[in-house]
Amino acid sequence: SQQGEEDPQALSIQEGENATMNCSYKTSINNLQWYRQNSGRGLVHLILIRSNEREKHSGRLRVTLDTSKKSSSLLITASRAADTASYFCATVGSSGSARQLTFGSGTQLTVLP
Amino acid sequence: DVKVTQSSRYLVKRTGEKVFLECVQDMDHENMFWYRQDPGLGLRLIYFSYDVKMKEKGDIPEGYSVSREKKERFSLILESASTNQTSMYLCASSTTGRYGYTFGSGTRLTVV
Helix, strand or coil, rough: CCCCCEEEEEEEEEECCCEEEECCCCCEEEEEEEECCCCCCCCCEEEEEEECCCCEEEEEEEEEEEEECCCCCEEEEECCCCEEEEEEEEEEEEECCCCCECCCEEEEEEEEE | CCCCECCCCEEEECCHHHHEECEEEEECCEEEEEEEEECCEEEEEEEEEECCCCCCCCCCCCCCEEEEEEEEEEEEEEECCCHHHCEEEEEEEEEEEEEEEEECCCEEEEEE
């Protein structure tokens, strides 16, 4: 079953602009993660934010988490053509197994040179 | 560089064939996972394993089985391939306490 839903499904921006993707989820979580997938390839782990954190940074990435709204956002600043990829949020539930990830349907980001 | 290696990038099989998809990781991870990815449906968990010789069903196990005889290797088996199993198959591994997954490059399976 899908836990996360990303919004928008597709996003097209110019190089240098910022890209913001949103994720909503349904059940209580232990942590939320963002992954990137280049076309036809496997996923790459970008960043993890725990349920007791509100914001986290890694390079040009900024993730926020609002557990009251069950939502997260991923901001990519000063985007580059190489950032073109699909981005997925994934959650680890707070009950049961803490090792299973449930993925959303993804946002396709296109950065135009 | 740590790796999850899937044995084939592309595979074409006939309906009714028994298909083996192999996944090997070199990170001594105890957790391994098989997902399939389809347009509009995202990633769906087929099976996972937390230890050698153990397995648990994910969300869509029907038509699949798995084998984990060694810690580093997790095999996905399509007992009798059908056209609705045409998909991208992704293997991943993780270690408990570090929740990020490491994914393989994927196997695009076409069943004709």
